Amino acid sequence: MDLRRVLESVSPGEKLPSVRTLCQRYSASPVTVQTALSRLARAGLTVAKSGDGTYKANLVEQRISLGQTVDYAWQSVALGSSPLAEESVARDHFTPRPELISLSIGYLDESLQPLERLNRAANRALKRPQIWQRLPPEGSEELRAFFARALGGDFQAQDTLIVSGGQAALSSTFRALVPLGGSIVLESPTYFAAISVARVAGLKTVPVPVDAEGIRPDLLEEALRISGAKVLYLQPQFQNPTGVTLTRSRRVEVLELARKYGVFIIEDDYAHDLRLEGESMPPLILSALERTVYIRSITKITAPGLRIAAILAKGPVLGRLKAMRALDDMFVTGLTQEIALELLSSSSWKGHLKRVQSALKARRDFLILKVREQLPYLKLSSVPQGGFSLWYELPAGTDDLEYVRSAARAGVGISAGSRYFPAEPGGSFVRLTYSGLPEDLLLEGVSRLKGVGYDSGHV
Numbered sequence: 001m002d003l004r005r006v007l008e009s010v011s012p013g014e015k016l017p018s019v020r021t022l023c024q025r026y027s028a029s030p031v032t033v034q035t036a037l038s039r040l041a042r043a044g045l046t047v048a049k050s051g052d053g054t055y056k057a058n059l060v061e062q063r064i065s066l067g068q069t070v071d072y073a074w075q076s077v078a079l080g081s082s083p084l085a086e087e088s089v090a091r092d093h094f095t096p097r098p099e100l101i102s103l104s105i106g107y108l109d110e111s112l113q114p115l116e117r118l119n120r121a122a123n124r125a126l127k128r129p130q131i132w133q134r135l136p137p138e139g140s141e142e143l144r145a146f147f148a149r150a151l152g153g154d155f156q157a158q159d160t161l162i163v164s165g166g167q168a169a170l171s172s173t174f175r176a177l178v179p180l181g182g183s184i185v186l187e188s189p190t191y192f193a194a195i196s197v198a199r200v201a202g203l204k205t206v207p208v209p210v211d212a213e214g215i216r217p218d219l220l221e222e223a224l225r226i227s228g229a230k231v232l233y234l235q236p237q238f239q240n241p242t243g244v245t246l247t248r249s250r251r252v253e254v255l256e257l258a259r260k261y262g263v264f265i266i267e268d269d270y271a272h273d274l275r276l277e278g279e280s281m282p283p284l285i286l287s288a289l290e291r292t293v294y295i296r297s298i299t300k301i302t303a304p305g306l307r308i309a310a311i312l313a314k315g316p317v318l319g320r321l322k323a324m325r326a327l328d329d330m331f332v333t334g335l336t337q338e339i340a341l342e343l344l345s346s347s348s349w350k351g352h353l354k355r356v357q358s359a360l361k362a363r364r365d366f367l368i369l370k371v372r373e374q375l376p377y378l379k380l381s382s383v384p385q386g387g388f389s390l391w392y393e394l395p396a397g398t399d400d401l402e403y404v405r406s407a408a409r410a411g412v413g414i415s416a417g418s419r420y421f422p423a424e425p426g427g428s429f430v431r432l433t434y435s436g437l438p439e440d441l442l443l444e445g446v447s448r449l450k451g452v453g454y455d456s457g458h459v
Helices: 006-007 019-026 030-042 060-066 073-077 087-090 114-124 141-151 168-178 192-200 216-225 248-259 316-331 335-343 349-374 401-408 438-452
Strands: 046-047 053-057 160-163 183-188 204-211 229-236 264-268 292-297 308-313 389-393 429-432
Touching: 019 030, 019 073, 030 053, 087 248, 087 264, 114 216, 114 316, 114 335, 141 160, 141 292, 141 308, 141 335, 160 168, 168 192, 168 292, 168 308, 168 316, 183 192, 183 216, 192 204, 204 216, 216 248, 229 248, 349 389, 349 438, 401 429
Parallel strands: 183 204, 183 229, 229 264, 264 292
Antiparallel strands: 046 053, 160 308, 292 308, 389 429
């Protein structure tokens, strides 16, 4: 009995007539029909669904049933070269793996996240039907007003844009301020995602070295003069990865250079709420509001899933940023904005900040102590007064990538320093973080690194 004619009468994915119907149509016994259906299934032409009959297989199901593979190779030709090639390697080192103790996580672990408060805020927000409606591209007025008040000066809600996280803010800001093929000045080292965003946007990165006092003004002037760049990206406070804070005297010099060369400053205040000790310094934008675009994220102080950041600026640049944001993703969902507003305006918010800051200071000091005791060959560049990471220099001749691979084999995830440099690194470094693990796991991570097998400058 051959049921191929039946197959020809139905489309892929469509259900075949029942066994009873086929028996009547072909005057055949149920056994004969079942045998014929089994042959079709073995040929990969049909798919039986338990309790729901037999369906004509689609092309992919036919290939799978016959042991054939789908050829995706043509996509490589169509896609061409990838601007993400180098960055994908870097991201592999930041993707947590269950078997690793990760000293590369740049977020709070769950014990420090305000999860109960977030859940309560989400439940309250879900009772408001307006969260499902279209919002203005710039964000809810209440949330914008919060960020404007927090910044100070004469900033208002109208000077603020709400975006879905710090990286989204960087992407929109870089592309809004720098034309395709243009140059952007970056600290060296700097936040690895800023390098990636710039390259994917088709921008030329101009590196300027950072030392213990922040970006070097003498080399910054040379870079601006030679490159003609009109945008400078900075993390003046607790710079990632070094943890360095730009000193007062250098802030004055940087602002003078920005005015001299007609440069916009993108100020990334990602760790605004992560000061652990020392004197607080006002954001650069309060001293140069006419040429600064200010970005502040709350993700680092809350939870990775609360993707909320604000961009603040004045003048025509704000209109350019609004247009770019509207093109990028229309607006941030009302639910996320309402949750953020509930959390930030709650009476418990300041208590949360103090608890996190106290815990991170203890973890920072603990990790520094244990590394000094068990890994004395690692040289700490400086003790950061805030943030979540420590920047260690490896002995001369050590390959940082090989060290990271050796650490992974020992069960520890760390970040290779070379990934943070827009150009060739000025040494061999690794970044260790203390925000993502409690002290017992920090200790276990350091103990495992002790077994990496460092010997005379080589891994």
